[in-house]
Amino acid sequence: MKTEFHYSLNSVRKILTPNSFPDWSEDFTFENIVTSSMEADEKSLFVPLQGVRDGHDFIQDALNKGTKFFLCKKNHPVLKKFKSSDKSKAILVDDTLNSLGKLANFHRKRFTPLLIAITGSSGKTTTKELLGHFLSKIGSENLVITEKNYNNEIGLPFTLFRINEKTKIAVCELGMNHLKEIERLSDIAEPDISVITSIGSAHIEHLGSLKNIAEAKSEILNGMKKDGIVFVHSNLPFQKTIQQKAKLKNVFIKTIQPKNKKILTIVQKKETGFLLKVFSKKVEWNILGEKSIENLNLVLNVLNEIHFPKKEILSQIQSFKNPEKRFIIEKNIYTVINDTYNANPESMISSLDSSIQLSGKKNLYAVLGDMKELGKFSKIYHTKIGRVFKDNKIKGLITFGKDSKYISQEFIKYNKNQLCKHFDDSTDSINAILSYIQDHIPKKSILLVKGSRSMKMERITEALSNLNF
Incomplete structure (x- = not known):
């Protein structure tokens, strides 16, 4: 990430290390702050963050792009790799993420x-x-x-x-x-x-x-x-x-x-x-x-x-229009409700409620993927979604993933004569789901597609949008 950041080097040091003294020999002024070395330039304050990859490993890349100063965790092993002239460009802090927050809070209070x-x-x-x-x-x-x-x-x-x-x-x-x-x-x-x-x-x-x-x-x-x-x-x-x-x-x-x-x-x-x-x-x-x-x-x-x-x-x-991938209506062979951005039990119920409102007397089907980050409660909450269909009738249900099978299992209890099919999470399943929809769901029907972000349910909506009459 990158944005404007007009602060002097001495100001940054004073914000992050209040007991520090000014550098009387030089006071450089930054024009931007970045967390990606790919976006760094000679006017950047580079902030390396530790996540899946350690941003400290990319300090040298930022330096190669002309960056003159960077934050660095105290005693980080990467410091041993730098020559003394580059070490002097380090602003040493206890935690780089926390320091990013301190700088932002200082700026907000101005x-x-x-x-x-x-x-x-x-x-x-x-x-x-x-x-x-x-x-x-x-x-x-x-x-x-x-x-x-x-x-x-x-x-x-x-x-x-x-x-x-x-x-x-x-x-x-x-x-x-x-x-x-x-x-x-x-x-x-x-x-x-x-x-x-x-x-x-x-x-x-x-x-x-x-x-x-x-x-x-x-x-x-x-x-x-x-x-x-x-x-x-x-x-x-x-x-x-x-x-x-x-x-x-x-x-x-x-x-x-x-x-x-x-x-x-x-x-x-x-x-x-x-x-x-x-x-x-x-x-x-x-x-x-x-x-x-x-x-x-x-x-x-x-x-x-x-x-x-x-x-x-x-x-x-x-x-006002809904944000991207949040209940977007896309019309083709089927009217697809693209609600693929993410899903949790409450948003799933809300989306079903909205879909039923939209469908009126038209045929409504749902293609639902797993809801993630439910841990040991996953079966309980997926089953709860299946129970929603006791009072909210739809023409059919397709589920996709691992725990979404519990939605199908509960759905069929209240809708014995309705279409219901579960697919495991695999690349082949996307084509299988598409074929199943074409073979079993009448054209011009309404299809709600929703699941957690990691399920990449947009693979299904994109495939549906490419179908031709």
């Missing part, structure tokens, strides 16, 4: 934008995109928003580095896999307003229980400023966990009700979305599913809190 942080087991990216959609009216030079899914301890700093004296609002998405991750992100970002979209089973493999997940999500309050505001749904589980943290941090909780005549009510549910009343005005909402209404409700309440002009909100509701 400016005074309203910073809104968003987390949740599901819905956080859509909520972030929704906020960004409405706030775009203030102009791109005044708005910073997390790009793509850059929501971790690497991505967040690079979002914060984009803040400058013109920035009025910054919207940051915070993701996690383990306890204390959101706490660290919140400490770096120091949000004025936080939003918790949901508490669900995503990452339960690592966290062990829904209660622990609630603890992890509530960590977003950790870095919040006194008298900040956190927005949550009234039906959010483990509210007491959040209330205790809010009291400790002197943060106010705004509990959002599903129906509020002053802000949002559903007038009519349709195959194309909803007719809503927003701020007492009727508007079309062209996004499917009750979950989309929950996300919109959160965003409208945040915008109302910061006194964002209602006329600007109303003028933009109809033009």
Whole structure:
């Protein structure tokens, strides 16, 4: 990753090692900060990070590209390989990732934008995109928003580095896999307003229980400023966990009700979305599913809190579109609902709900892949998805992977006469699934395709898009 970074060498050293003294002989000024040696140049501060590969192994590559200074973990073996002139270019730190966060936090505190942080087991990216959609009216030079899914301890700093004296609002998405991750992100970002979209089973493999997940999500309050505001749904589980943290941090909780005549009510549910009343005005909402209404409700309440002009909100509701690979409708021989970005039990149920709304009286089939990161709970949650079809009838189900077989096994209990087929996860299975669809599913049917990111379900949607009548 690479972004602008206008700091002097002495400033960087002072931020990372407060007890250091200035270098009186030279004070170099950086123009950018990078984590990839491929993007490094003579004006870069190179930050080597340790992951699957150790970024320290690429310091020499950065130096070869002209980089004059770099962060380096103290006593790292790579230092022994450098000649003395290159060793002198090292800014030694205890941890390079932590140091990246320190630099980002220093930069964030130099400016005074309203910073809104968003987390949740599901819905956080859509909520972030929704906020960004409405706030775009203030102009791109005044708005910073997390790009793509850059929501971790690497991505967040690079979002914060984009803040400058013109920035009025910054919207940051915070993701996690383990306890204390959101706490660290919140400490770096120091949000004025936080939003918790949901508490669900995503990452339960690592966290062990829904209660622990609630603890992890509530960590977003950790870095919040006194008298900040956190927005949550009234039906959010483990509210007491959040209330205790809010009291400790002197943060106010705004509990959002599903129906509020002053802000949002559903007038009519349709195959194309909803007719809503927003701020007492009727508007079309062209996004499917009750979950989309929950996300919109959160965003409208945040915008109302910061006194964002209602006329600007109303003028933009109809033009919002789902983020890439999130419930995108692609029409060909079949109408394919491409929801392949990722999946957890809650988002799977939400996607099925939206698909049923879209299909109306048309034939609806589902092609569902494994949901990952469920650990020892995987069978339980896959079986739970199969149970959803007891009350939500579809014409047929295809499952793909290892544990998705439990969805099929449960589905067939309630739909004995419906099409149901399971395929193991293999390259050959993609062609087999495509052939099975062509042989057993009528043309013009609606197909929902969804699974976890690692299942690469887009292989199926891409193959379907290449079919010809």
